[in-house]
Amino acid sequence: MTLQERDKQYLWHPFTAFGEDDPLLITSAEGVYLHTHDGRKIVDAISSWWVNLHGHSHPTIAKAIAEQAHKLEHVMFAGFTHEPAIELAENLLSILPKNQSKIFLSDNGSTAVEVALKMAIQFWYNQNITNKKKVIAIEGSYHGDTFGSMSVGARDVFITPFNPYLFSVEFIEFPSQEKENQVIEQFKKLVCKGDVGVFIFEPLVQGASGMRIYRPEVLDELMAIARDQGVVCIADEVFTGFGRTGKNFASDYLKISPDLIAMSKGLTGGALPLGATSCSRRIEEVFRDSSANKTFYHGHSYTGNPMSCAAANASIKILLSAECQNSINRISHSFNDFALRYRQTDNRLKSAQRLGCILSLELESSSATSYQNPLRKEIYRRFLSRDILLRPLGNILYVTPPYVTPSSVVENILYEIESFIHNSSRR
Numbered sequence: 001m002t003l004q005e006r007d008k009q010y011l012w013h014p015f016t017a018f019g020e021d022d023p024l025l026i027t028s029a030e031g032v033y034l035h036t037h038d039g040r041k042i043v044d045a046i047s048s049w050w051v052n053l054h055g056h057s058h059p060t061i062a063k064a065i066a067e068q069a070h071k072l073e074h075v076m077f078a079g080f081t082h083e084p085a086i087e088l089a090e091n092l093l094s095i096l097p098k099n100q101s102k103i104f105l106s107d108n109g110s111t112a113v114e115v116a117l118k119m120a121i122q123f124w125y126n127q128n129i130t131n132k133k134k135v136i137a138i139e140g141s142y143h144g145d146t147f148g149s150m151s152v153g154a155r156d157v158f159i160t161p162f163n164p165y166l167f168s169v170e171f172i173e174f175p176s177q178e179k180e181n182q183v184i185e186q187f188k189k190l191v192c193k194g195d196v197g198v199f200i201f202e203p204l205v206q207g208a209s210g211m212r213i214y215r216p217e218v219l220d221e222l223m224a225i226a227r228d229q230g231v232v233c234i235a236d237e238v239f240t241g242f243g244r245t246g247k248n249f250a251s252d253y254l255k256i257s258p259d260l261i262a263m264s265k266g267l268t269g270g271a272l273p274l275g276a277t278s279c280s281r282r283i284e285e286v287f288r289d290s291s292a293n294k295t296f297y298h299g300h301s302y303t304g305n306p307m308s309c310a311a312a313n314a315s316i317k318i319l320l321s322a323e324c325q326n327s328i329n330r331i332s333h334s335f336n337d338f339a340l341r342y343r344q345t346d347n348r349l350k351s352a353q354r355l356g357c358i359l360s361l362e363l364e365s366s367s368a369t370s371y372q373n374p375l376r377k378e379i380y381r382r383f384l385s386r387d388i389l390l391r392p393l394g395n396i397l398y399v400t401p402p403y404v405t406p407s408s409v410v411e412n413i414l415y416e417i418e419s420f421i422h423n424s425s426r427r
């Protein structure tokens with residue numbers, strides 16, 4: 001059997017129905033290019049599900065991992081510690097909002113969110129406060145695929161089978177510009193009742209559910225209302241962290257800092273799985289009690305894996321370099337110009353938005369805006385045939401390239417998108 005036949009025989013791929021297009025066989029990757037077994041070079045214009053920051057197989061990150069693997073590959077993290085994790089905590093706290101004081105490590109974005117939710121819930125429990133059970137989230141959000149993170153996410157077709165098993169959450173509407181005041185009023189009404197304990201959100205941009213961008217001013221207002229009632233605010237920065245929005249964190253656009261921040265995806269530069277949850281002193285204090293029932297009993301076998309931490313330390317160092325920051329600015333500017341041009345002159349797009357290194361285009365379509373929109377597969381195949389990996393969310397076409405993507409490649413991606421939009425409007 002060929003490798004592809006063996007794949008078909010034995011593997012089950014994520015978010016993929018059996019019998020869908022065969023997966024591409026990738027043999028190596030370097031910079032922004034994925035190399036297929038039959039010699040194609042595909043531009044990874046979505047950073048492999050938004051994890052890659054500095055290009056594939058980055059030599060500095062690869063070296064950090066290899067050196068760490070030879071020294072200490074792993075040790076359990078309860079009762080033991082090591083330098084890569086200590087350094088990572090210091091590195092993260094040096095770039096996170098100033099109110100953050102502790103780092104809890106896990107394996108991925110969903111677990112980082114679970115940890116934040118569990119800390120927020122136990123924050124109330126540890127103080128014997130029993131009337132703050134309500135959790136608020138924003139409609140259309142995506143926080144991961146585990147049960148807790150599904151509970152606070154959009155109750156869409158992906159989770160229909162599990163709906164009866166999820167805990168109950170109140171959803172406020174998405175604060176799009178025309179609805180800001182309405183959403184603030186809705187939130188105020190909910191929070192005023194005094195029974196809300198947790199508010200979780202993707203700061204400034206909802207990723208997986210459609211790359212929807214909203215203004216920092218409205219999030220600040222929501223957080224101010226939450227703060228007045230002591231509600232624990234969780235920023236899910238799994239997608240937005242590490243430069244994706246143009247600043248290190250989306251929270252850097254805000255005046256009010258969240259109590260808990262979930263991170264993953266770009267944390268290791270896309271090289272190894274790792275999740276991190278940071279908390280503020282306010283949260284930490286409530287767990288500073290040696291009685292057994294106030295301890296945070298949560299952990300994963302691979303918590304604090306030294307190789308993942310070493311990759312993260314190397315990636316953060318690259319992220320903070322002038323060269324990388326310049327690239328982030330360069331891509332942000334290209335995307336901004338593109339979005340502005342389309343917003344002013346074109347009616348073939350329902351909307352063109354950008355935030356940092358995220359460009360999000362809502363295409364006109366006879367079907368409704370949703371993941372199920374048939375444009376998804378059409379666009380995916382069309383761009384792949386031109387050696388560009390774009391994986392639209394239905395009729396939302398977005399670009400989230402690695403920061404090392406050269407201008408010529410960025411311009412080519414935008415050119416291809418432009419010609420797609422023009423051609424499709426003539427059909």
Ligand SMILES: *Cc1c(COP(=O)(O)O)cnc(C)c1O
Pocket residue numbers: 108109110111113142143144145202207208236237238239240264265
């Ligand atoms: C991807 C994502 C997650 C889930 O992360 P995984 O590592 O895929 O479990 C959670 N929150 C947000 C905002 C994400 O984009």
